[in-house]
Amino acid sequence: MTPSRVGFDNERYLREQTAAILERVRRFENRLYLEFGGKLLFDYHAARVLPGYDPNIKMLLLRELKDQADILLCIYAGDIERRKVRADFGITYDVDALKMIDDLAEWGLDILGVVITRFDNQPAATIFKNKLERRGVRVFTHAFTKGYPTDVDTIVSEQGYGVNEYIPSDKSLVIVTGPGPGSGKLATCLSQLYHDRMRGRASGYAKFETFPIWNLPLKHPVNIAYEAATADIGDFNMVDPFHLEATGQAAVNYNRDVEVFPVLKRIVEKITGSAAIYRSPTEMGVNCAGAGIVDDAAVQEAARQELVRRYFRYGCEYVMGLTGKETVQRAELLMSELGVRPEDRPVVAAARRAAVEARERGMGNRGIYCGAALELRSGAIVTGRNSTLFHAASSLILNTIKTLAEIPDRIHLLSPAVIESVANLKKSILGARSISLDVSEVLICLSINAGSNPAAQLALERLKDLQGCEVHMTHMPTPGDEAGLKRFGVNLTSDPNFSSKSLMDYR
Numbered sequence: 001m002t003p004s005r006v007g008f009d010n011e012r013y014l015r016e017q018t019a020a021i022l023e024r025v026r027r028f029e030n031r032l033y034l035e036f037g038g039k040l041l042f043d044y045h046a047a048r049v050l051p052g053y054d055p056n057i058k059m060l061l062l063r064e065l066k067d068q069a070d071i072l073l074c075i076y077a078g079d080i081e082r083r084k085v086r087a088d089f090g091i092t093y094d095v096d097a098l099k100m101i102d103d104l105a106e107w108g109l110d111i112l113g114v115v116i117t118r119f120d121n122q123p124a125a126t127i128f129k130n131k132l133e134r135r136g137v138r139v140f141t142h143a144f145t146k147g148y149p150t151d152v153d154t155i156v157s158e159q160g161y162g163v164n165e166y167i168p169s170d171k172s173l174v175i176v177t178g179p180g181p182g183s184g185k186l187a188t189c190l191s192q193l194y195h196d197r198m199r200g201r202a203s204g205y206a207k208f209e210t211f212p213i214w215n216l217p218l219k220h221p222v223n224i225a226y227e228a229a230t231a232d233i234g235d236f237n238m239v240d241p242f243h244l245e246a247t248g249q250a251a252v253n254y255n256r257d258v259e260v261f262p263v264l265k266r267i268v269e270k271i272t273g274s275a276a277i278y279r280s281p282t283e284m285g286v287n288c289a290g291a292g293i294v295d296d297a298a299v300q301e302a303a304r305q306e307l308v309r310r311y312f313r314y315g316c317e318y319v320m321g322l323t324g325k326e327t328v329q330r331a332e333l334l335m336s337e338l339g340v341r342p343e344d345r346p347v348v349a350a351a352r353r354a355a356v357e358a359r360e361r362g363m364g365n366r367g368i369y370c371g372a373a374l375e376l377r378s379g380a381i382v383t384g385r386n387s388t389l390f391h392a393a394s395s396l397i398l399n400t401i402k403t404l405a406e407i408p409d410r411i412h413l414l415s416p417a418v419i420e421s422v423a424n425l426k427k428s429i430l431g432a433r434s435i436s437l438d439v440s441e442v443l444i445c446l447s448i449n450a451g452s453n454p455a456a457q458l459a460l461e462r463l464k465d466l467q468g469c470e471v472h473m474t475h476m477p478t479p480g481d482e483a484g485l486k487r488f489g490v491n492l493t494s495d496p497n498f499s500s501k502s503l504m505d506y507r
Helices: 010-027 044-050 057-064 077-081 093-106 123-133 185-200 221-229 241-247 255-272 296-319 324-336 346-360 394-404 416-429 439-450 454-466 479-488
Strands: 032-036 069-076 111-119 139-141 171-177 204-208 237-239 252-254 371-375 379-385 471-472 491-494
Touching: 010 032, 010 057, 010 204, 032 185, 044 221, 044 296, 057 093, 057 237, 069 077, 069 093, 069 185, 069 221, 077 093, 077 123, 093 454, 111 123, 111 185, 123 139, 171 346, 185 204, 185 255, 185 371, 221 237, 221 296, 221 324, 237 241, 241 324, 252 255, 296 324, 296 491, 346 371, 346 394, 346 471, 371 394, 379 394, 394 439, 394 454, 394 471, 394 479, 439 454, 439 479, 479 491
Parallel strands: 032 171, 032 204, 069 111, 069 171, 111 139, 471 491
Antiparallel strands: 237 252, 371 379, 371 471
């Protein structure tokens, strides 16, 4: 990759974002429910489109607010029941919730409790509830809100929000977050507003969402990259019509916030008994991401690259049966708006050339010829090809760390005896159809060899330098390749091709 320019200033952003949230807390007499949208931890989308952005900056923000804030974690019972998966980590939403609790604890932050929303005694959700409670985590359950979204009189009544369990807090700020969209964060905030009013306490609501960035142009690449990131759920950006009418100022929001605003406004007015303080969904937000951008050209280019990554991801999800053709078409349309092509990602052409070389040399495996390429921070590109001994991704990793450690190509990192032993295990004992080693297996072999081979030890130490590098493969990674590559934190894409004819290899 061309040495990247820093486009985002974390300290400046953190300073302005903290001030904006605290100002909103004061506006509501020191009781604010703040809906936290997007990923609380490991926000790699933001880090990719805003070069320099700390993917865990929201945790730094929470630590700044620690003394004033409680944290509520929401999860939709239906997502638990159908085992919905968070694509970037490959884990289900309930596991992600558990991970989030552990991660918060590591940052010195405890949660007030977990809210299971739209709970109707679903078996898997009940098991999840029991598991948390028996580990000392407080769990609240909220049912589907009767009358939602049109019958405001029922919604704001004992039959609506009144059915929900009240969640007491003595802090001036309550952060309401959850894994993924549709987790019930908004409903939880509004339910709390209702219960506070029934107890004679005034409180307010605001929303914190990194994207779209409201004070960037509608067609700014960063905002279009957000549309690409949500193409599978049909989100799209638009100029906030309520804000334009109220202020004469164009501001960018996304369709779901704009669509729900009239209902939200009526509900808040019903709860408070007075005109809502917000004239538009943009005014509901406390979003300062735009203030952190210090190099617009750098973030624009980074966002264009993200469009290409999303295009490849959706193509692979389509052939895997995980998404529809319209999602891929949506990604293609967004790319065409900015004049971006798949080949604008430098590692794509290099990987495809490596696959051609594998075919020309007859180096494939069982009639499949795969290529892989990685772009180093220096801009140099390293390639790998599959063979009877190694997957293309495995070959790529070995070639890359040899390049980084300046080890001559003629020097082997892996002992033939170790490779033969693992191959024998796979074929003779485990009954594998191929002895070719995936990334996870190669890493184990490399660790074994490092004890007796100084070159292997030197190469092993350079694995940490793969973080943030760009990788492309001509075929989708097998589970062993994908698991290994994810540990390095590379930005991985692949053409929507299978590297094996076996259906079980991609189960």
